[in-house]
Amino acid sequence: xxxxxxxxxxxxxxxxxxxxxxxxxxxxxxxxxxxxxxxxxxxxxxxxxxxxxxxxxxxxxxxxxxxxxxxxxxxxxxxxxxxxxxxxxxxxxxxxxxxxxxxxxxx
Amino acid sequence: xxxxxxxxxxxxxxxxxxxxxxxxxxxxxxxxxxxxxxxxxxxxxxxxxxxxxxxxxxxxxxxxxxxxxxxxxxxxxxxxxxxxxxxxxxxxxxxxxxxxxxxxxxxxxxxxxxxxxxxxxxx
Numbered sequence: 001x002x003x004x005x006x007x008x009x010x011x012x013x014x015x016x017x018x019x020x021x022x023x024x025x026x027x028x029x030x031x032x033x034x035x036x037x038x039x040x041x042x043x044x045x046x047x048x049x050x051x052x053x054x055x056x057x058x059x060x061x062x063x064x065x066x067x068x069x070x071x072x073x074x075x076x077x078x079x080x081x082x083x084x085x086x087x088x089x090x091x092x093x094x095x096x097x098x099x100x101x102x103x104x105x106x107x
Numbered sequence: 108x109x110x111x112x113x114x115x116x117x118x119x120x121x122x123x124x125x126x127x128x129x130x131x132x133x134x135x136x137x138x139x140x141x142x143x144x145x146x147x148x149x150x151x152x153x154x155x156x157x158x159x160x161x162x163x164x165x166x167x168x169x170x171x172x173x174x175x176x177x178x179x180x181x182x183x184x185x186x187x188x189x190x191x192x193x194x195x196x197x198x199x200x201x202x203x204x205x206x207x208x209x210x211x212x213x214x215x216x217x218x219x220x221x222x223x224x225x226x227x228x229x230x
Contacts, residue, residue, distance in 0.1 A: 049213040
């Protein structure tokens with residue numbers, strides 16, 4: 001099973017700041033990595049697929065990069081609605097696995 | 108508009124069974140693989156089960172934690188996916204989400220999710 005490790009666990013930032021979230025895989029997942037956003041009481045929402053492609057309707061301030069074992073989600077300038085928990089997920093092999101999540105909170 | 112609506116959650120005793128349903132609308136249901144993903148209270152996301160479209164054999168995959176106890180199935184004529192959960196354990200307590208795999212864009216990523224249904228396993 002591929003283990004995804006996200007860091008940091010919590011990111012405390014102010015609106016307008018840049019957020020950089022990391023996801024590291026225990027073995028290569030090529031570019032088969034996605035990022036999801038989840039707000040309290042809501043279902044997750046797909047942000048990024050195939051490491052760097054924005055899903056439909058996702059603002060350009062969200063970007064993804066990386067391949068192999070190291071991936072990054074960047075939010076260029078945080079909006080109030082971006083404070084949430086973010087999960088990475090691999091679809092390279094079964095079982096599909098998620099990282100443990102990074103909470104982006106208001107400083 | 109794509110929609111997935113889960114139902115069937117509730118309180119159940121350990122060792123008993125429960126069947127969840129996921130009804131899709133706004134898209135060609137039979138074209139898409141589907142998964143169930145769960146989230147224990149205050150915890151992260153855990154993929155549980157997957158079923159391919161009939162065009163790809165309708166075959167299934169399961170997480171080790173539920174293999175042999177849970178069964179995913181689909182009824183494309185009624186746009187419904189099911190999760191039959193047997194021999195439930197307290198650790199199965201979670202919100203269960205139905206999630207659709209993309210097939211044109213975001214291929215095999217969870218591009219749409221339902222709102223979730225809560226399953227509580229307790230005596």
